[in-house]
Amino acid sequence: MTDPRYALRDASELLSPGLLIYRGLVRQNLQDMIAMARGADRLRPHVKTHKMAEIVRMAEGMGIRKHKCATIAEAEMVAAAGGTDALLAYPLVGPNVKRFTHLVRGYRSTSFRATVDHPDAARALSAAAAGLDRPVPVLVDLDIGMGRTGIDPGEPAAELYALIDRLPNLRVDGLHAYDGQIHDSDLEARRQTAQAGMERALALRDRLLKRGLDVPRMVVGGTPTSPIHAELDLPGLECSPGTIVLQDDGYARRYPDLPFTPAALLLTRVVSHPRPGRLCLDLGHKAVAADPAGARARVLGLDDARPVVHSEEHLVLETPAAASFPIGTPLLAIPTHICPTVALHRRVSVIEDGEVVGQWEVTARDRVLGV
Numbered sequence: 001m002t003d004p005r006y007a008l009r010d011a012s013e014l015l016s017p018g019l020l021i022y023r024g025l026v027r028q029n030l031q032d033m034i035a036m037a038r039g040a041d042r043l044r045p046h047v048k049t050h051k052m053a054e055i056v057r058m059a060e061g062m063g064i065r066k067h068k069c070a071t072i073a074e075a076e077m078v079a080a081a082g083g084t085d086a087l088l089a090y091p092l093v094g095p096n097v098k099r100f101t102h103l104v105r106g107y108r109s110t111s112f113r114a115t116v117d118h119p120d121a122a123r124a125l126s127a128a129a130a131g132l133d134r135p136v137p138v139l140v141d142l143d144i145g146m147g148r149t150g151i152d153p154g155e156p157a158a159e160l161y162a163l164i165d166r167l168p169n170l171r172v173d174g175l176h177a178y179d180g181q182i183h184d185s186d187l188e189a190r191r192q193t194a195q196a197g198m199e200r201a202l203a204l205r206d207r208l209l210k211r212g213l214d215v216p217r218m219v220v221g222g223t224p225t226s227p228i229h230a231e232l233d234l235p236g237l238e239c240s241p242g243t244i245v246l247q248d249d250g251y252a253r254r255y256p257d258l259p260f261t262p263a264a265l266l267l268t269r270v271v272s273h274p275r276p277g278r279l280c281l282d283l284g285h286k287a288v289a290a291d292p293a294g295a296r297a298r299v300l301g302l303d304d305a306r307p308v309v310h311s312e313e314h315l316v317l318e319t320p321a322a323a324s325f326p327i328g329t330p331l332l333a334i335p336t337h338i339c340p341t342v343a344l345h346r347r348v349s350v351i352e353d354g355e356v357v358g359q360w361e362v363t364a365r366d367r368v369l370g371v
């Protein structure tokens, strides 16, 4: 635990496995994100990474008033935390259509926006929104290469946009284009692919504007492509990175061009020395995400250790240094993938200047809050 950024004066009373949030580093990451986007109003960070009301409030306090969500619970968490604007960028189906309208009714000081990628979904939302005192702002979700959700940004997308404009209880609000398939480490390679996708989205925007339709916003990108999209001077541009609020070891290794610092670390302890050259930590896959394949975390001070067993409550590492870590030794680990790791923890300990200064709830790890 020699990295001064991760000072922790006394771990003796902290439970392991547990998640620690270094508050100063979160603040710094948000500041760097604002600089990257060239303005807080050009940002709509995805809250799925942290799922915490306290981080929504921190972001709002720094001028970030727009948030992206993947679940109704995340949107409700944002609203309950006093968030100004929550975009639910996930297809609304089944009972979630009605739950969304309950949010609009229940949290009057938050603006809720939805995405749609099919005429049937637009009609269902229009019908469910009858009786609301304000139209629901709707963005058309575009598939610009990921092939996960979204509609190809050709003529059917323009027709869908025009349909939303005609339907009662809805209001056209722009385009959503997430390019999460782009993973090139090399910034130039990433730029080329990201710009090609974005050009298709921009061509659709031009076509809609020529038809006299309003396109107030373009919500684009995740962490890898946000710095590229942020180079655009486009009215209504909103970059929507998620991971870098907390940053993780996977992204830190893959995107060395990004100036973000891991701010959420796991506290773990050595629980056994099963064989010479082996350490067992209390860091199973109920405490650290089981994806991606390979190392699930980088244990500070044990960077070269090789993971050999990962079960529900155990992580076994092989290292020639095993004997120098006695049973009970506390260690810090940077998760490879922070977003699903956060969702494994109900509460996190907040660290500032090496001290534990509080606990935050991971509110939106639950699927249902109030509605």
Ligand SMILES: Cc1ncc(COP(=O)(O)O)c(C=O)c1O
Pocket (backbone or CB within 6 Å): 046, 068, 089, 178, 180, 221, 222, 223, 224, 240, 241, 242, 243, 244
């Ligand atoms: C729709 C959408 N937008 C934004 C993001 C944020 O991406 P990242 O975690 O790479 O910052 C995600 C991540 O899953 C996403 O699904």
